[in-house]
Amino acid sequence: MLTMFRGMLRPALKQAQLSPGVRNAQLPWRHKTHIRACAATSATLQPLQHCLVLNYGGTAMHLNYVWLRDHCRSAASYNSSTNQRNLDTGSIDLDIRPGGHVSEYSLSWLAENSYEGKKQSTIQPRILWNSDIYKEANIPSAKWDTFMSCDDEVKKFLQNYLLYGIAFVEDVPATVEATEAVTQRVSLIRETTYGRMWCFTSDFSRGDSAYSQLALDRHTDTSYFQEPCGTLLVDGFYAAEKVRQQSPENFELLSQVPIRHEYIENSANHRNHMTGIGPVLNVYPWNNEMYLIRYNNYDRSVMNTMPHDLVQRWYEAHRELTTELRRPENELWVKLTPGKVIFIDNWRVMHGRDSFTGLRQLCGCYLTRDDVLSSARYFGLQA
Numbered sequence: 001m002l003t004m005f006r007g008m009l010r011p012a013l014k015q016a017q018l019s020p021g022v023r024n025a026q027l028p029w030r031h032k033t034h035i036r037a038c039a040a041t042s043a044t045l046q047p048l049q050h051c052l053v054l055n056y057g058g059t060a061m062h063l064n065y066v067w068l069r070d071h072c073r074s075a076a077s078y079n080s081s082t083n084q085r086n087l088d089t090g091s092i093d094l095d096i097r098p099g100g101h102v103s104e105y106s107l108s109w110l111a112e113n114s115y116e117g118k119k120q121s122t123i124q125p126r127i128l129w130n131s132d133i134y135k136e137a138n139i140p141s142a143k144w145d146t147f148m149s150c151d152d153e154v155k156k157f158l159q160n161y162l163l164y165g166i167a168f169v170e171d172v173p174a175t176v177e178a179t180e181a182v183t184q185r186v187s188l189i190r191e192t193t194y195g196r197m198w199c200f201t202s203d204f205s206r207g208d209s210a211y212s213q214l215a216l217d218r219h220t221d222t223s224y225f226q227e228p229c230g231t232l233l234v235d236g237f238y239a240a241e242k243v244r245q246q247s248p249e250n251f252e253l254l255s256q257v258p259i260r261h262e263y264i265e266n267s268a269n270h271r272n273h274m275t276g277i278g279p280v281l282n283v284y285p286w287n288n289e290m291y292l293i294r295y296n297n298y299d300r301s302v303m304n305t306m307p308h309d310l311v312q313r314w315y316e317a318h319r320e321l322t323t324e325l326r327r328p329e330n331e332l333w334v335k336l337t338p339g340k341v342i343f344i345d346n347w348r349v350m351h352g353r354d355s356f357t358g359l360r361q362l363c364g365c366y367l368t369r370d371d372v373l374s375s376a377r378y379f380g381l382q383a
Contacts (some may be wrong), residue, residue, distance in 0.1 A: 073105055073109070101198050118286055124162060130327075141168035142174070154375075161345065162381060165349040176293045180197050187367035187370075199363040200362060217298075218232055232331055232332070234351075239321060240324075240331065258275070260275055260301040280318070
């Protein structure tokens with residue numbers, strides 16, 4: 001595609017040259033230029049004062065000249081071995097126009113990386129679910145022996161994790177060491193105030209409701225971290241999309257108003273005061289794709305980050321989301337038995353539990369999200 005595109009683009013754009021020396025000059029083109037990349041696809045170009053309009057695949061993409069120079073894929077401007085930019089962006093004339101440097105791009109690369117292309121694409125494909133949808137999918141758990149020795153098993157596991165926000169590994173030896181080993185197949189472990197690997201039971205050893213026998217409503221963990229870490233399970237995105245469909249104005253409010261979450265612990269052995277600020281729902285602004293939900297009524301702090309005329313509306317929007325989250329059909333109850341490890345996307349899937357009596361002991365850890373997604377991309381998965 002690159003060779004075909006360059007060969008037909010250069011004559012049309014007088015070699016597609018972008019030079020810093022031309023300001024407010026007459027543009028050299030007087031007509032649209034037709035580019036045929038192959039027998040089945042075609043593209044047209046229309047030069048304007050500050051950008052080039054590329055019509056391809058039914059989409060008109062506006063490519064600013066300074067953007068084109070900054071993203072040039074020629075060997076002088078971009079190191080394809082390290083995938084890093086050689087060009088000093090600060091040296092580009094902001095009024096750059098064609099005529100001088102020969103910039104190189106493939107047609108497919110421009111289509112994929114333009115704003116208009118990104119606006120129509122999904123960053124991470126997901127399957128939103130309630131209890132019935134997830135059960136009917138009949139997703140198999142990974143097995144410990146295979147998971148630890150076979151990359152294909154890890155790839156299938158990560159694909160399920162990306163699609164559903166949860167994934168399981170079974171037959172894991174019921175030890176902290178084995179739990180640590182299985183997590184390190186996909187990510188580095190994140191050290192937090194709870195330590196590297198944490199074990200807890202209902203002994204109130206920490207200032208957190210998790211260390212009790214109380215029932216816990218659905219929630220995301222560590223909403224008080226500026227970067228939240230990633231057993232009742234609820235797909236928060238499924239519930240939020242219901243709100244978006246039913247009450248777009250409530251969805252918009254929950255995605256725009258920042259609120260504070262807080263964790264305060266003051267005991268003989270632990271002193272912590274963490275805060276995190278952000279909206280309940282987070283979306284990418286160019287395509288409105290949701291990527292994060294912060295929902296934790298235990299750790300939500302004083303509501304003082306919005307003017308009074310928004311307070312009532314926010315509570316109404318929050319109530320609608322809560323109603324969707326608490327619908328019984330959205331609850332997936334999973335019994336964790338010794339040897340069963342669950343991975344939860346804490347930016348999407350909420351968890352909780354019933355109250356209980358007796359002893360309940362768990363071990364676990366928080367993983368670095370960047371490394372989980374990096375592992376997925378290494379296997380060629382979209383993340």
